[in-house]
Amino acid sequence: MARVKLDNYAYADVPRLGPRGWLRWMWRQVTSMRVALILLILLALAAIPGSVLPQWPQDASDTAAFLAENPTWGPILDRLGFLDVFGSAWFTAIYLLLFASLIGCIIPRIGVYWRELRAEVPAAPSRLDRYAPVTEDSPLSPADAVAAIRTELAGRGPAPWQWLTGFRVRVDERTGRDGVAEIAVSAHRGHVREAGNLVFHVSLVGILLAVAAGSLLTYRGQALIVEGDSFTNAVVAYDTYEAGSLFSEDDLEPWILTLEELDAQFDDTGRPTMFTAHATLTEPGQEPRAVDAQVNRPIQVEGAKIYLQGNGYAPSFTVTDSAGNVAFQGAVPFIPQDDVYTSTGVIKVPDVTEGEQLGFSGTLLPSALGEGPDAISVFPSPENPVIYLQMYTGDLGLDDGIPQNVYTLDESQLSPVRDDAGDVAVIELVPGQTVELPEGLGSITWDSLDRFAGFDLRRDPSLPWLLAFAITSLLGLGMSLFAPRRRVWVTVPTADAAGGEVTVVTAAVWSPPHDAGAALTRERALAAATGRPRPSSTSPEDDE
Amino acid sequence: MNAQELSWLALWGATALYAIAMVASSMHLARVADAKVARKRERELVAAGAMPADPAAGVSMNGAPAAASAPLKVTSKARGIAQATTLMGAVLQGIGVISRGIEAGHVPWSTMYEYTITGTWVAVVVLLIVQRRRDVAYLAPGVTGFATIGLGLAMTVLYAQSTGLQPALQSFWLVIHVSIAIISTGIFTVGATATVLQLMRDYRDAGTGWLQRFHWLEATPSPARLEALAFRLHAVGFVLWTFTVMAGAVWAEHAWGRYWGWDPKEVWSFVIWVIYAAYLHARTTQGWAGRRSAVIALIGFVALIMNFTVVNLVFQGLHTYSGT
Numbered sequence: 047m048a049r050v051k052l053d054n055y056a057y058a059d060v061p062r063l064g065p066r067g068w069l070r071w072m073w074r075q076v077t078s079m080r081v082a083l084i085l086l087i088l089l090a091l092a093a094i095p096g097s098v099l100p101q102w103p104q105d106a107s108d109t110a111a112f113l114a115e116n117p118t119w120g121p122i123l124d125r126l127g128f129l130d131v132f133g134s135a136w137f138t139a140i141y142l143l144l145f146a147s148l149i150g151c152i153i154p155r156i157g158v159y160w161r162e163l164r165a166e167v168p169a170a171p172s173r174l175d176r177y178a179p180v181t182e183d184s185p186l187s188p189a190d191a192v193a194a195i196r197t198e199l200a201g202r203g204p205a206p207w208q209w210l211t212g213f214r215v216r217v218d219e220r221t222g223r224d225g226v227a228e229i230a231v232s233a234h235r236g237h238v239r240e241a242g243n244l245v246f247h248v249s250l251v252g253i254l255l256a257v258a259a260g261s262l263l264t265y266r267g268q269a270l271i272v273e274g275d276s277f278t279n280a281v282v283a284y285d286t287y288e289a290g291s292l293f294s295e296d297d298l299e300p301w302i303l304t305l306e307e308l309d310a311q312f313d314d315t316g317r318p319t320m321f322t323a324h325a326t327l328t329e330p331g332q333e334p335r336a337v338d339a340q341v342n343r344p345i346q347v348e349g350a351k352i353y354l355q356g357n358g359y360a361p362s363f364t365v366t367d368s369a370g371n372v373a374f375q376g377a378v379p380f381i382p383q384d385d386v387y388t389s390t391g392v393i394k395v396p397d398v399t400e401g402e403q404l405g406f407s408g409t410l411l412p413s414a415l416g417e418g419p420d421a422i423s424v425f426p427s428p429e430n431p432v433i434y435l436q437m438y439t440g441d442l443g444l445d446d447g448i449p450q451n452v453y454t455l456d457e458s459q460l461s462p463v464r465d466d467a468g469d470v471a472v473i474e475l476v477p478g479q480t481v482e483l484p485e486g487l488g489s490i491t492w493d494s495l496d497r498f499a500g501f502d503l504r505r506d507p508s509l510p511w512l513l514a515f516a517i518t519s520l521l522g523l524g525m526s527l528f529a530p531r532r533r534v535w536v537t538v539p540t541a542d543a544a545g546g547e548v549t550v551v552t553a554a555v556w557s558p559p560h561d562a563g564a565a566l567t568r569e570r571a572l573a574a575a576t577g578r579p580r581p582s583s584t585s586p587e588d589d590e
Numbered sequence: 591m592n593a594q595e596l597s598w599l600a601l602w603g604a605t606a607l608y609a610i611a612m613v614a615s616s617m618h619l620a621r622v623a624d625a626k627v628a629r630k631r632e633r634e635l636v637a638a639g640a641m642p643a644d645p646a647a648g649v650s651m652n653g654a655p656a657a658a659s660a661p662l663k664v665t666s667k668a669r670g671i672a673q674a675t676t677l678m679g680a681v682l683q684g685i686g687v688i689s690r691g692i693e694a695g696h697v698p699w700s701t702m703y704e705y706t707i708t709g710t711w712v713a714v715v716v717l718l719i720v721q722r723r724r725d726v727a728y729l730a731p732g733v734t735g736f737a738t739i740g741l742g743l744a745m746t747v748l749y750a751q752s753t754g755l756q757p758a759l760q761s762f763w764l765v766i767h768v769s770i771a772i773i774s775t776g777i778f779t780v781g782a783t784a785t786v787l788q789l790m791r792d793y794r795d796a797g798t799g800w801l802q803r804f805h806w807l808e809a810t811p812s813p814a815r816l817e818a819l820a821f822r823l824h825a826v827g828f829v830l831w832t833f834t835v836m837a838g839a840v841w842a843e844h845a846w847g848r849y850w851g852w853d854p855k856e857v858w859s860f861v862i863w864v865i866y867a868a869y870l871h872a873r874t875t876q877g878w879a880g881r882r883s884a885v886i887a888l889i890g891f892v893a894l895i896m897n898f899t900v901v902n903l904v905f906q907g908l909h910t911y912s913g914t
């Protein structure tokens with residue numbers, strides 16, 4: 047059994063035969079710094095395909111298109127998880143191993159750190175020559191010089207401040223190498239750095255746990271509300287709804303949100319400058335209150351947030367059927383397709399008195415320029431709104447029990463209505479206008495033009511935890527990288543031993559190479575020992 | 591002259607000054623290299639004649655000689671010109687950046703053009719700050735060269751008329767998140783410059799053939815000291831980048847209702863963060879400290895540049911501030 051050094055932080059026993067030895071050997075490997083490093087590199091590499099290839103969770107339609115375009119490679123990539131990298135088995139394996147390594151790494155380090163804090167600082171080495179010692183004469187007595195060094199290095203101020211800025215100091219009276227009695231001061235500073243490092247790594251685990259808890263406890267839904275309409279917070283009211291497995295639908299608070307007005311502002315070139323949804327929120331047992339949602343400024347309700355995610359036009363129509371009865375009345379959201387809000391939508395009229403069901407698919411141009419099929423919209427505001435409708439008759443397919451997309455017509459059992467020339471009839475409407483439908487099927491009126499707001503609602507109780515761990519990790523990281531790790535040693539031969547009047551002070555310092563301020567600490571110790579004023583700035587650096 | 595013209599003129603002026611600074615600082619560097627080589631010879635001669643000193647004494651653990659060898663101060667006309675043009679360039683660029691902000695009516699970092707002019711400015715300012723504390727003449731050609739190319743590209747290729755901010759960008763977090771991102775990019779840039787020098791110097795000292803031609807490398811400090819400087823810069827950059835990613839998550843939570851969605855920009859910010867974390871670990875891993883960890887830091891910098899170029903221009907995502 048030989049001990050083998052894996053790297054600076056881990057030793058391993060050469061494995062004995064047998065499962066326990068192997069297990070222990072594997073665990074040592076996993077928690078070694080080198081493996082952590084390799085896992086980090088792997089994690090970075092593994093994330094990259096997630097930005098290059100389309101991903102199911104981010105953009106399902108793009109991903110489906112990619113699969114259609116790449117019939118050979120697409121399915122292989124899909125099966126291997128490349129189209130959902132961040133949910134794939136291999137990505138998960140890498141980060142779970144990394145965190146296993148992390149936990150296996152920090153738990154022993156916390157123990158070591160704890161013992162180190164309680165133990166005394168190691169004594170000064172018997173020879174300081176290896177550490178570029180500097181020697182000075184002091185007018186103080188050896189005891190006074192050492193006391194001054196101790197006060198200087200141990201730090202001042204209230205306890206937490208002293209802990210953060212001071213050294214841990216140890217003083218020995220001993221016989222030095224040459225048989226001379228001396229007082230040796232050994233001061234160590236590095237406890238803050240190590241504490242910061244541990245806080246940082248522990249916070250990373252905290253972040254991972256908070257994210258995991260959040261995904262179990264969250265719910266999120268999307269709903270589209272037309273001006274004047276209300277929305278009650280219940281699963282059925284959402285257009286899409288997802289929840290983590292630990293969230294129960296019964297926990298949804300039945301508050302009501304009424305959209306009063308959606309205010310959309312554009313500059314002269316048609317670029318959006320501001321969207322504001324003015325709404326009224328009624329929470330159970332409370333007075334209704336006015337709330338506003340803007341992009342970047344969600345509405346807060348019962349631990350959840352309501353985000354304004356989209357907006358568009360929702361024209362209102364009245365359709366009468368061939369018998370003259372009102373078969374449909376209401377607003378229909380038209381989904382914007384471009385920056386000037388050219389929008390498309392459908393009207394489904396299943397409840398006709400007699401004959402076949404009616405369906406319309408339409409295009410709304412808020413600021414139409416041109417005539418007929420060539421017309422385009424030139425501005426997002428409704429300067430000159432026009433709607434072009436195509437009409438269909440037949441079976442809308444609503445009774446099949448299969449959930450339907452409300453924004454498209456299922457044309458499989460519908461046939462377009464044609465004009466006298468045999469072309470598909472196009473109905474042109476402006477607000478307030480009523481048009482008779484072809485073949486005596488009734489009439490359609492464009493009553494008014496409202497807007498709708500698309501809301502995204504999310505509750506995630508892990509957010510405060512996430513924020514807290516993010517802050518502690520940042521603080522820990524700062525401490526870990528910027529708090530110095532230094533040792534200072536000072537030896538002072540006691541006067542009688544030296545047999546002279548003057549006190550000779552020898553000081554040396556050790557620090558990692560990147561620490562530019564270490565020499566200053568040595569100067570501080572020397573200054574204290576000789577009663578000089580405290581040096582304030584770094585001594586000029588040698589250039590080689 | 592309106593703010594737009596002022597900004598345009600000032601930025602071109604800064605580009606020209608940086609180009610001069612780059613040439614002048616390279617010339618100065620060659621001088622320093624000569625002087626260093628000369629001093630080395632002199633020392634060798636002295637040492638050959640004198641009693642050999644105890645090799646252990648006087649060398650501290652951090653590789654610096656304890657005996658205070660007088661720092662080598664090489665003053666040349668080129669150095670004066672380089673410093674003056676860099677400073678004037680930074681002032682002009684500052685005027686250019688600020689008047690662009692005034693013209694646009696918001697902080698000047700919402701398009702690639704604005705990001706570039708502000709980012710290169712930060713890199714030069716970081717150089718000026720480091721320069722005040724220590725003699726880093728060897729960093730000047732790299733950083734001023736980077737600024738010249740960056741600004742030149744910004745003015746000719748990336749330029750975009752200033753516009754109002756889209757609603758999604760109208761946030762206090764834009765100011766926080768992007769400004770810190772730019773500052774850490776500037777710091778990483780200077781850190782990467784030091785790392786490149788570290789590697790070149792290291793391989794040159796080890797006898798790599800083609801590097802022997804680069805006489806000016808004699809002007810740089812030892813690889814160990816360059817690594818120490820690079821680490822300090824990378825450490826600051828890493829903390830700021832960590833903050834950038836976190837502030838971005840907070841902002842995404844405000845704007846889009848999710849703090850993390852693996853948008854291409856988010857993927858790359860994460861990749862950059864992980865690579866630099868790997869660098870920090872590699873520094874303390876046996877067999878990786880030195881050259882290998884330096885290579886990881888440079889890969890991190892390449893990813894940083896990718897994030898700003900390829901990811902903005904090629905990938906579709908919510909971060910569509912590229913302004914093209």
Ligand code: HEM
Nearest residue numbers: 055077078079082144147148151243250526527867870874
């Ligand atoms: C989740 C991924 C991890 C990240 C993002 C991370 C990040 C960091 C950072 C930023 C530092 C500061 C570097 C410095 O002080 O120079 C650090 C230090 C350290 N990390 Fe990690 N770490 C991770 C995982 C691990 C793992 C798995 C281990 C155990 C094998 C580990 C062990 C250490 C040690 C021992 C140090 C101190 C190095 C020193 O300064 O001497 N880390 N880590």
